[in-house]
Amino acid sequence: MEGATVPIIVFLIVYALITFELVNKAVSALLGVMVLLILHVVDEHTAASLIDFETIMLLLGMMSIVAVLRKSGFFSILSVKIAEMTKGNPLKILILFSIVTAVLSAFLDNVTTVLIIIPIIIELTRGMGLDPKIYVISQAVISNVGGTATLIGDPPNIIIGSKVGLTFNQFIGNLIIPVVIAFFATLLFMWFTNRDKFKPIDNNLAKLFSVQLLLEKIKVEFLNVRIDQKLLIKGLSCLIIAILLFVTQTVTKMSPGVVAVFMAMVLFTISGVDVEHMLEEVEWSTLLFFAGLFILVGVLEHKGVIEWVAQKVFLRIGDNPYVMVLTVLWVSGIVSGFLDNIPFTITMIPIVHLMLEVNPIPNNILWWALSLGACFGGNLTMIGASANIVSVGMAKQAGVHISFLEFMKDSAAITIITLMIASAFLTLYLWISL
Amino acid sequence: MNDKNRQNMYKLLRNLGDVQGIARMTVLSLNSFIESIRQLQCTRKELQPLYFELAEALKSSQPKIIPLIHLLEQFEEEMKQTLTPEMGLEEIREKTIESLEAKIKLFQDNAARVTENGLKYINNHDVIIVHSASSVVTNILVQAKEKWNKRFEVVILEHNRDRTRQIIQALRDADIEHIVAPAYDLSHHIDRATKMFLGALTITSDRKIVAPSGTAGTVGQCHLNGIPVHLFANTLHYSHKASTDQYIYQEEEDTQSANMDFSITTHSHDLVSLDLINHIVTENGETKKDATAS
Numbered sequence: 001m002e003g004a005t006v007p008i009i010v011f012l013i014v015y016a017l018i019t020f021e022l023v024n025k026a027v028s029a030l031l032g033v034m035v036l037l038i039l040h041v042v043d044e045h046t047a048a049s050l051i052d053f054e055t056i057m058l059l060l061g062m063m064s065i066v067a068v069l070r071k072s073g074f075f076s077i078l079s080v081k082i083a084e085m086t087k088g089n090p091l092k093i094l095i096l097f098s099i100v101t102a103v104l105s106a107f108l109d110n111v112t113t114v115l116i117i118i119p120i121i122i123e124l125t126r127g128m129g130l131d132p133k134i135y136v137i138s139q140a141v142i143s144n145v146g147g148t149a150t151l152i153g154d155p156p157n158i159i160i161g162s163k164v165g166l167t168f169n170q171f172i173g174n175l176i177i178p179v180v181i182a183f184f185a186t187l188l189f190m191w192f193t194n195r196d197k198f199k200p201i202d203n204n205l206a207k208l209f210s211v212q213l214l215l216e217k218i219k220v221e222f223l224n225v226r227i228d229q230k231l232l233i234k235g236l237s238c239l240i241i242a243i244l245l246f247v248t249q250t251v252t253k254m255s256p257g258v259v260a261v262f263m264a265m266v267l268f269t270i271s272g273v274d275v276e277h278m279l280e281e282v283e284w285s286t287l288l289f290f291a292g293l294f295i296l297v298g299v300l301e302h303k304g305v306i307e308w309v310a311q312k313v314f315l316r317i318g319d320n321p322y323v324m325v326l327t328v329l330w331v332s333g334i335v336s337g338f339l340d341n342i343p344f345t346i347t348m349i350p351i352v353h354l355m356l357e358v359n360p361i362p363n364n365i366l367w368w369a370l371s372l373g374a375c376f377g378g379n380l381t382m383i384g385a386s387a388n389i390v391s392v393g394m395a396k397q398a399g400v401h402i403s404f405l406e407f408m409k410d411s412a413a414i415t416i417i418t419l420m421i422a423s424a425f426l427t428l429y430l431w432i433s434l
Numbered sequence: 435m436n437d438k439n440r441q442n443m444y445k446l447l448r449n450l451g452d453v454q455g456i457a458r459m460t461v462l463s464l465n466s467f468i469e470s471i472r473q474l475q476c477t478r479k480e481l482q483p484l485y486f487e488l489a490e491a492l493k494s495s496q497p498k499i500i501p502l503i504h505l506l507e508q509f510e511e512e513m514k515q516t517l518t519p520e521m522g523l524e525e526i527r528e529k530t531i532e533s534l535e536a537k538i539k540l541f542q543d544n545a546a547r548v549t550e551n552g553l554k555y556i557n558n559h560d561v562i563i564v565h566s567a568s569s570v571v572t573n574i575l576v577q578a579k580e581k582w583n584k585r586f587e588v589v590i591l592e593h594n595r596d597r598t599r600q601i602i603q604a605l606r607d608a609d610i611e612h613i614v615a616p617a618y619d620l621s622h623h624i625d626r627a628t629k630m631f632l633g634a635l636t637i638t639s640d641r642k643i644v645a646p647s648g649t650a651g652t653v654g655q656c657h658l659n660g661i662p663v664h665l666f667a668n669t670l671h672y673s674h675k676a677s678t679d680q681y682i683y684q685e686e687e688d689t690q691s692a693n694m695d696f697s698i699t700t701h702s703h704d705l706v707s708l709d710l711i712n713h714i715v716t717e718n719g720e721t722k723k724d725a726t727a728s
Contacts, residue, residue, distance in 0.1 A: 209470040
């Protein structure tokens with residue numbers, strides 16, 4: 001671990017800045033990288049080679065496709081249609097919006113999903129005189145659960161998929177069962193703990209009438225953008241083709257990053273959108289954040305720090321596969337609840353590689369443990385996942401204040417339940433595989 | 435219905451009315467009534483009081499939606515005569531929906547006749563000022579171009595973003611020449627204007643019209659400059675009551691400029707004297723200004 005002191009100190013400071021949101025995430029990470037460059041801990045070329053461009057390309061491509069779809073009005077139509085389908089029934093609002101949130105977050109990033117769903121669910125529930133808090137919390141939690149199902153659904157999965165070389169089909173094939181069970185468990189929990197708030201309104205004519213007016217108001221407000229049908233069809237077609245190419249990755253040999261950027265460029269070309277404007281919609285700060293973190297963790301890996309941590313912490317637990325899997329799952333789950341799960345996952349990847357050298361657990365089960373832990377664990381607290389922070393922030397803007405403890409009251413219990421579901425699933429999977 | 439639910443409903447009606455205009459609001463309210471009746475789960479005994487409770491609440495909305503009130507009064511009268519103790523729940527539901535659908539048709543037929551009557555007030559080369567155009571005024575402009583191929587220009591005075599967007603969209607789709615100007619800029623367009631068109635929420639018994647905010651200033655300026663003002667409204671907009679009884683909603687909003695805090699008082703609608711209106715066109719054609727609700 002020669003020369004590791006400076007990168008360790010820089011890494012810990014960056015981690016603290018990110019966790020306590022003292023400085024913008026991207027700025028924190030790049031500032032750390034710049035310090036390492038200035039102190040000649042690493043040179044520019046080595047630093048650039050440490051960036052996982054596959055992850056960056058996948059994010060860039062998907063963000064570009066989403067930007068075009070948003071411009072087409074697709075998300076507005078979708079959310080208004082769902083609002084209409086609920087007919088103002090509180091339980092239907094929870095169930096239907098949760099299904100949409102889970103499906104969207106499996107194929108889009110979770111922050112985009114909550115940006116689409118939260119405003120309309122607040123408008124709908126508040127207009128009906130319901131408490132929007134439980135709906136906001138449930139959608140944030142569900143977005144993290146739904147995003148766990150696919151390679152492109154949640155940043156930890158994108159990172160794991162890219163760094164380890166796991167395919168879209170492997171993710172969905174291995175994770176869909178625990179994710180679906182966790183989804184229903186989350187809904188059941190939300191309903192059971194708030195069941196007095198989900199009473200139907202169909203025996204109250206005045207409330208039914210107000211709901212009809214409210215749905216009309218929502219239509220006017222959320223569909224005030226012109227729906228561009230041609231753009232919508234082109235955008236959806238490109239998204240569907242991209243997903244099909246993800247699914248057939250083993251046949252086409254095209255990596256998800258290449259597919260995403262290729263389809264985004266095809267969409268830009270055929271749609272005739274203002275590319276400059278669309279590129280403004282890409283979250284460049286997130287991409288820079290990822291690039292910076294890859295360099296910081298890569299330097300630690302080069303200096304032998306990751307191996308040291310693995311030896312001192314994770315490899316001490318022995319080589320019992322059940323203990324290894326459950327340790328990775330629960331440590332990932334708890335740590336991701338308090339720290340950003342993106343840097344945590346990037347840090348854990350080389351550690352899991354080292355653990356697999358000690359005991360090559362079959363069927364990538366240790367990677368699924370990391371994925372389930374990092375994604376489900378993000379629900380533990382309000383700061384555990386970006387979707388939680390964004391949802392609570394949007395609720396606050398709309399005058400609905402959700403405190404840290406209010407959020408945690410429901411989300412912590414759900415996290416424990418979902419991690420228990422994941423534990424049972426992984427144990428069973430391991431038992432079958434051994 | 436408790437007070438919170440009632441206020442919530444009035445707020446929704448106001449918000450939608452501001453954006454959709456009174457004609458669409460009336461139809462929308464009746465359609466919402468029908469849809470709620472379809473979804474309602476209750477006993478035969480509970481049904482009638484629930485209908486009348488909602489109708490009563492709607493009749494007291496702030497501001498009053500006069501066409502809706504007239505139609506609901508007709509509906510209540512019909513229901514009192516139609517409903518018999520022998521009728522079952524589903525039969526009552528069916529009759530109620532039938533009656534409300536007939537009210538929508540009546541309102542739409544009247545509006546279509548006002549539109550038809552209004553077409554002859556547009557001549558080639560007219561420059562027409564519109565402020566918060568009602569759906570009837572929009573339809574007159576569109577049909578004058580599409581049916582009668584009239585060539586005219588419209589000066590749209592912006593007052594509410596959503597309403598302005600709606601009329602711009604309609605005029606663009608019909609390929610009608612138009613410009614959009616802020617209402618305070620009217621003096622720069624008044625010399626070439628030939629007419630002003632407007633709709634109204636209500637025509638009161640004390641000879642005033644209740645119209646969207648800002649209408650009074652525009653009408654006053656047109657009147658001073660000798661621009662004939664045309665009001666297009668069907669007779670369901672005539673109220674039996676005076677302007678003081680229209681529940682015009684007053685709101686106070688706190689604001690700040692530099693270090694000074696103050697509140698701004700606004701009203702949901704303007705009151706305009708009928709003396710400033712030159713032509714009132716209803717489904718029966720041009721009507722005398724002293725006509726009141728019958």
